[in-house]
Amino acid sequence: MRMKSPSPPADRGHVVALVIFTLGLGTLLPWNFFMTASQYFNKRLNTTCNDASHTQAQDYNYDSWMALLSQLPLLMFTLANSFLYQRVSERIRVAASMVVIFLLFSLTAVLVQVCMHPDTFFSVTMATIWFINMSGAVLQGSLFGVVGLFPPRYSTLFMSGQGLAGIFAAVAMLCSILSNADERSAALGYFITPCVATLGALLCYLLLPHLEFARFYMNGAQNEKVEASHELLGSTEKKSAKDLEADGTRVTAREQSPERSSVLAVFKKIWLMALCVTCVFAVTLSVFPVVTVRVQSVYEDASWGRMFTCVCCFVVFNVMDVVGRSFPSLVQWPSKDSLLFPAAVLTRLIFIPLLMFCNVKNSQLSVLFRHDLAFVAIMALFSFSNGYLASLCMAYAPQFVRCKDCETAGSLMTFFLALGLALGASFSFLLGKVV
Numbered sequence: 001m002r003m004k005s006p007s008p009p010a011d012r013g014h015v016v017a018l019v020i021f022t023l024g025l026g027t028l029l030p031w032n033f034f035m036t037a038s039q040y041f042n043k044r045l046n047t048t049c050n051d052a053s054h055t056q057a058q059d060y061n062y063d064s065w066m067a068l069l070s071q072l073p074l075l076m077f078t079l080a081n082s083f084l085y086q087r088v089s090e091r092i093r094v095a096a097s098m099v100v101i102f103l104l105f106s107l108t109a110v111l112v113q114v115c116m117h118p119d120t121f122f123s124v125t126m127a128t129i130w131f132i133n134m135s136g137a138v139l140q141g142s143l144f145g146v147v148g149l150f151p152p153r154y155s156t157l158f159m160s161g162q163g164l165a166g167i168f169a170a171v172a173m174l175c176s177i178l179s180n181a182d183e184r185s186a187a188l189g190y191f192i193t194p195c196v197a198t199l200g201a202l203l204c205y206l207l208l209p210h211l212e213f214a215r216f217y218m219n220g221a222q223n224e225k226v227e228a229s230h231e232l233l234g235s236t237e238k239k240s241a242k243d244l245e246a247d248g249t250r251v252t253a254r255e256q257s258p259e260r261s262s263v264l265a266v267f268k269k270i271w272l273m274a275l276c277v278t279c280v281f282a283v284t285l286s287v288f289p290v291v292t293v294r295v296q297s298v299y300e301d302a303s304w305g306r307m308f309t310c311v312c313c314f315v316v317f318n319v320m321d322v323v324g325r326s327f328p329s330l331v332q333w334p335s336k337d338s339l340l341f342p343a344a345v346l347t348r349l350i351f352i353p354l355l356m357f358c359n360v361k362n363s364q365l366s367v368l369f370r371h372d373l374a375f376v377a378i379m380a381l382f383s384f385s386n387g388y389l390a391s392l393c394m395a396y397a398p399q400f401v402r403c404k405d406c407e408t409a410g411s412l413m414t415f416f417l418a419l420g421l422a423l424g425a426s427f428s429f430l431l432g433k434v435v
Helices: 012-027 029-036 038-044 062-084 090-111 118-147 152-178 183-210 212-218 220-238 241-247 263-287 302-329 340-356 372-400 403-434
Strands: none
Touching (some): 029 090, 029 302, 038 183, 118 152, 118 403, 152 302, 152 372, 183 212, 263 340
């Protein structure tokens, strides 16, 4: 007799939804805090310990190097995580990654108060960015795999949390700009913030297995194995071995095995979603932030000039990105099987020339969109489409595979997401020189 699979418990108080949202926030804190602090790092690289102008002005090209050295380890270790998850437990991967991120953010906060030669500071900062994103890759891949075990709306919540990380960093930077504290104290407060947030995310992760709703889905593969064994026992009660041979329907242990599919087999099912998420982030990173941070306001007000990049570039991008990531909770169009979906992804290529023709400082191109409002409108559409299409890609991919392969699909999607970021960061060197 076949046993009915138990119905899922309720997510009481939406606690699991809140925890997954917070974990999404924690995964992208490193990238967003180093990106949003672009002005701080560029100024620090052009000053001496006495805060005087650096005599040998050197273009360190911080934004492009920061993007590239963030995405290369993300790409490499996300791929490694696709195989690592079978050998190292998920709890060790997640906890260890968060501890490393916390320690490296603490180091960055300490260096705010330490006088260093610009060359040395650049080398230490780039090394920190490399290792913090290496840990972030393992963390993100592991958590995407976990979230893939839950219903699709939780993938959307996780992506929304990632979008909030950008708002979190942008608001923290805006507060430091508006504060009356000296530059070093403001920067110290800015980098202490992600230390506290990372600890909060770690506590949320440790809480997750203790919640009934989460346990039900995280143990889904085990439940499926039990159900399969009951089905096998029920069928053997009805048919003898001889009957099964006669029908040609002998059920082998291998067919009922709960083993996961190979990475290649899973990729063959999700390849279109993987290519789509690669394209989405390649377009985004090719111009953001290397081109967008160079756009200037047409107004000559000094106070607005200090806030323009933070507000119109980072705040607008991250707010609309979160709106885009959250929108699939209401509408999921185009559908995962529609040809309109990859067409919509390719349409985002138009944003590259649109942003390059904005009011970029010392641009070699003609300025077609000079006014601040034009830049804000383009940034809003650019960021909304990034969040919306990326969220759909990550939510659709697990729907093409079996429950037991969701973690592999999540890890693979994270790898291709990182591939898109790395390709975009590499292309940003070229676009930075063109404009």
